[in-house]
Amino acid sequence: MSEIVTTPPTSSTGRTLRTEEMILNMGPQHPATHGVLRLELVVDGEIVVDVIPHIGYLHRCFEKHCEHMTNYQQVIPYTDRMDYVASMTNEFGFVVAAERLLKIQVPERVEYIRVIMAELQRIASHLIAIGTYGIDIGAFTPFLYCFRDREKILDLFEMTCGARLLYNYMWVGGLSHDIPPDFIPKAKEFCAYFKPNIKELNDLLTYNEIFVKRTANVGVLPADVAINYGCSGPMLRGSGVDWDLRRDDPYSIYNKFAWDVCVGKGEMGTVGDCWDRHIVRAREMEQSIRIIEQALEQIPEGNVQAALPKRIRPNPGEVYARIESPRGELGYYIVSDGSATPYRIKARSPAFSNLSVINEISKGAMIADMVAIAGSIDIVLGEVDR
Amino acid sequence: MSPQEILERLTSKFPDPAFGIEAKLDAQVDPFIKVSPQHIIEIAQFLRDDDELQFDFLSSLSGIDLKGKLGVVYHLFSIAKRHKITLRVEVPTDAAEVQSVESIWKTANWHEREAFDLFGIRFAGHPDMRRILLPYDWEGYPLRKDYQVPEFYNGMRVPY
Numbered sequence: 207m208s209e210i211v212t213t214p215p216t217s218s219t220g221r222t223l224r225t226e227e228m229i230l231n232m233g234p235q236h237p238a239t240h241g242v243l244r245l246e247l248v249v250d251g252e253i254v255v256d257v258i259p260h261i262g263y264l265h266r267c268f269e270k271h272c273e274h275m276t277n278y279q280q281v282i283p284y285t286d287r288m289d290y291v292a293s294m295t296n297e298f299g300f301v302v303a304a305e306r307l308l309k310i311q312v313p314e315r316v317e318y319i320r321v322i323m324a325e326l327q328r329i330a331s332h333l334i335a336i337g338t339y340g341i342d343i344g345a346f347t348p349f350l351y352c353f354r355d356r357e358k359i360l361d362l363f364e365m366t367c368g369a370r371l372l373y374n375y376m377w378v379g380g381l382s383h384d385i386p387p388d389f390i391p392k393a394k395e396f397c398a399y400f401k402p403n404i405k406e407l408n409d410l411l412t413y414n415e416i417f418v419k420r421t422a423n424v425g426v427l428p429a430d431v432a433i434n435y436g437c438s439g440p441m442l443r444g445s446g447v448d449w450d451l452r453r454d455d456p457y458s459i460y461n462k463f464a465w466d467v468c469v470g471k472g473e474m475g476t477v478g479d480c481w482d483r484h485i486v487r488a489r490e491m492e493q494s495i496r497i498i499e500q501a502l503e504q505i506p507e508g509n510v511q512a513a514l515p516k517r518i519r520p521n522p523g524e525v526y527a528r529i530e531s532p533r534g535e536l537g538y539y540i541v542s543d544g545s546a547t548p549y550r551i552k553a554r555s556p557a558f559s560n561l562s563v564i565n566e567i568s569k570g571a572m573i574a575d576m577v578a579i580a581g582s583i584d585i586v587l588g589e590v591d592r
Numbered sequence: 593m594s595p596q597e598i599l600e601r602l603t604s605k606f607p608d609p610a611f612g613i614e615a616k617l618d619a620q621v622d623p624f625i626k627v628s629p630q631h632i633i634e635i636a637q638f639l640r641d642d643d644e645l646q647f648d649f650l651s652s653l654s655g656i657d658l659k660g661k662l663g664v665v666y667h668l669f670s671i672a673k674r675h676k677i678t679l680r681v682e683v684p685t686d687a688a689e690v691q692s693v694e695s696i697w698k699t700a701n702w703h704e705r706e707a708f709d710l711f712g713i714r715f716a717g718h719p720d721m722r723r724i725l726l727p728y729d730w731e732g733y734p735l736r737k738d739y740q741v742p743e744f745y746n747g748m749r750v751p752y
Contacts, residue, residue: 270711
């Protein structure tokens with residue numbers, strides 16, 4: 207790859223130095239891998255030749271645990287712990303799958319509350335993604351701004367279900383609690399407060415000269431490669447593919463709202479570079495606010511629990527249902543044998559497939575760019591390893 | 593295209609019974625098509641490259657223990673055509689080998705490694721058939737229904 211050195215380099219004492227490729231370990235304990243991930247880099251000088259990800263450090267046998275539950279509802283706390291920065295959407299995916307298997311409809315109020323929660327969660331998750339990405343690149347301040355705003359979303363969750371991170375809020379057939387009376391005014395207040403902050407965040411980070419230099423034209427992921435590797439979410443949209451499950455394979459009540467799908471256009475460099483993935487996340491937060499505002503206006507009164515037997519026994523059969531989580535296509539494949547225990551549950555986590563493309567987009571990059579590339583994928587290792 | 597139309601297109605392309613195309617369209621909730629594990633790669637190639645079908649997105653590939661048999665389930669979607677289909681192959685547990693579709697959809701690379709790791713299904717033609725989630729020296733395949741947790745792993749007691 208680099209044929210720059212023609213004669214072997216020597217030290218000042220005249221000793222000839224070796225110039226072969228070497229292995230550099232990034233992680234498993236490394237702040238820029240966002241969890242416990244080991245990237246085995248084969249480097250030729252400063253240039254990355256090969257990236258071999260080693261995952262599984264957080265494997266907790268989610269799928270095996272599910273096969274030992276005595277009720278479908280018991281699976282939900284486990285789904286919380288997969289993508290622990292976006293627990294609401296994990297639950298959402300599971301309940302959508304289970305309800306499709308049971309062929310039940312939930313009350314309309316439940317759908318509205320779920321959409322509001324899922325979109326608030328998307329903003330919270332993207333704020334972490336953007337904040338920590340700033341830190342990866344060397345910008346510390348945006349991180350504090352992001353966490354300040356995320357805190358307000360966590361406060362909304364806390365007043366609803368008591369938990370700030372792992373909610374166990376969406377149940378099969380409904381919700382654990384109705385929203386408290388002052389939730390709607392507080393959520394509206396948050397939307398009004400947060401909208402100008404997105405612009406502030408973009409001024410501070412997204413269009414920052416140094417940030418653009420570090421991310422534009424780095425880690426370019428072409429659209430066909432992204433599709434072939436099963437990338438989804440901001441990763442796929444950053445490559446210019448106009449694909450969002452909320453619009454293209456509608457679940458819940460997303461077809462009732464007006465909003466736009468954001469795609470990367472290569473404004474600062476090439477379509478599908480790290481900056482495009484970042485801007486898709488930043489713009490999605492604006493769209494999420496739009497959805498939340500409409501949902502808060504339209505939310506009907508009603509019950510938050512569908513009539514369901516205490517022990518759910520779906521008919522034998524199987525279902526694959528998928529939702530758009532903050533990271534992409536979160537799918538649950540559930541097989542029922544007719545008993546109250548799930549026969550098989552597989553979680554198709556978006557971060558797992560998104561991470562698998564890292565070797566493809568890192569070849570030929572500098573070691574310093576590896577941090578920018580890994581951060582732009584926005585992995586949560588709890589979800590990769592399950 | 594509906595699952596019925598996809599099935600018809602598939603059977604007209606592969607009329608030979610060796611391909612083992614068998615539909616379960618009346619199945620509860622999600623219909624699926626069963627195919628032969630020896631021919632999955634040709635079928636996959638056709639599904640991806642056919643102009644009418646264009647299944648470019650392998651959403652998920654899951655192993656499943658069917659008690660005596662092991663199965664691999666492919667959830668396919670087409671971003672261009674916006675339709676979906678589920679394929680399934682079944683192999684005996686003691687000779688669990690399926691052709692790899694890694695060369696068709698790269699998603700399969702990690703998903704097949706996961707199925708190998710947790711179910712012990714070998715994928716012929718896979719370039720990198722290693723364990724992915726469990727330690728490389730782990731013994732046994734945990735998601736099989738008859739799996740027994742080993743008492744020790746490298747001298748450490750496993751059940752806690």
